[in-house]
Amino acid sequence: MGDARLNTIMVIPTYWGREKAIGWQEGDAVYDHPTSLDEEGTLQRIIDSTGILEGTDYQLVIIGVSTAADIEPQVESKVMEVLNRSASRVKVHLFSHTHLKKAKQLLETKGRQNLAQLLSLRGYANVRNMCLFVANLLSAEVVILIDDDEQFHDPHFLTKARQFIGKALQGKPILAVAGYYVDAEENYLRQTEKKPWMTYWDKTGIMNRAFQQIIGAEPRLKETPFVFGGNMVLNRELFTRIPFDPGITRGEDIDYLINARMFGYPLFLDNQLSIKHLAPHKPHPLWRQLREDIYRFVYERAKIVSQKSRTGMTMVEPQSLDPYPGEFLKENLPELIYKSNLMLAAEYLQKGDTAASQECLRNIYLGQFDASPKIDPFDSLVALQKSWSQLMEFSASEKVSVELKEALFGETSP
Secondary structure (H helix, E strand, O other): OOOOOOOEEEEEEEEEEOOOOOOOOOOOOOOOOOEEOOOOOOHHHHHHHHHHOOOOOOEEEEEEEEOOHHHHHHHHHHHHHHHHHOOOOOOEEEEOHHHHHHHHHHHHHOOOHHHHOOOOOOOHHHHHHHHHHHHHHOOOOEEEEEOOOEEOOOOOHHHHHHHOOOOEEOOEEOOEEEEEEEOOOOOOOOOOOOOHHHHHOOHHHHHHHHHHHHOOOOOOEEEOOOOOOOEEEEEHHHHOOOOOOOOOOOOHHHHHHHHHHHOOOOOEEEEEEEEEEOOOOOOOOHHHHHHHHHHHHHHHHHHHHOOOOOOOOOOOOHHHHOOOOHHHOOOOHHHHHHHHHHHHHHHHHHOOOHHHHHHHHHHHHHHHHOOOOOOOHHHHHHHHHHHHHHHHHHHHOHHHHHHHHHHHHOOOOO
8 A cells, every 4th residue: 555644735727828819929938838828728627536546645736837928917807717716626836927936025025035035926937846845844744746737537546656655676776666667548549640750760669669668578676767756756855856958948858867876865656546538639740849858858868968977976877768768868869860861851842841951950959969968967956956946955954944834825825
């Protein structure tokens, strides 16, 4: 049985954008599929689906994220509306932009401007860090990270999530357990049609190979080279020490795994811990999806290459992350970028889409000249980790913790 005595906080970030007729505007944050203010979205569905879970010994935190500063009040109101009509059997807290401002102000009045700078609700990695920050404030021993485009389908999810956390496997502490996603038909493999341009960028095929090796094979719990950000269980000892890296624009979940490994913490996958992932269709064209992948893999490759030998840290090699994401983190990454974009450009050209074809050629240029981080990503991570540990310790100290909880949740729990 899972250890029900562990104080558990489940955190669900929810992303909201301008009304549908207005859409995304220059300067707005970019997320995969933020819900328009005039639409219902998927938040109520995931909250209502918690009703099937056995056990109510956890608290729920909803992180309300706006794509733009000028719609923050409407986003908070909208999320609050959803919370008020949702069928939650547990205590629910809202943390959004108003709460963020209060938290930063409180830290600044205590002379901790350097720590306040770590708090942000812009970008996937920063939002994930706010999930950890709030869980820490609420004295979580275990935080469960879930996304709002998911749905619980396993009544035993909570029991499984806490079954191994804090224990050990072959002498290694289990401080992070990842589950996995299934689709509406409960398949864990990605469905896709193989196209010629994927000859050098068969991301879905490589992911499926990794899924079969880790999810589709025994034993139930094993070290993993990949994780899913919307189905992660983290122990306090880990999340108060290791942050998500805001230097990466997406793929922050696997990047977190790399960060944790560098500091000596392996991540494990439980092949019985699943959740339904019912994501809306991505509106972005192929060339843009490829561009986003280029930036994330170039960044992670740079982080791995820039590693230095440091006491208490572990050198992470790309092949230890095979087959996914390891296949995209090796020396031949520039070659993969070049060949795949050239082939996709040719396909677009055949269809008469010259603009998209040019964007593919631009991907090659950006991969070579823009995607590489301007600062050393390893040194940056080491500095971030130190500051993050200080933030976690300071904000959880008795007096500060009481003030923060009073300021943030005193009157906002629905």
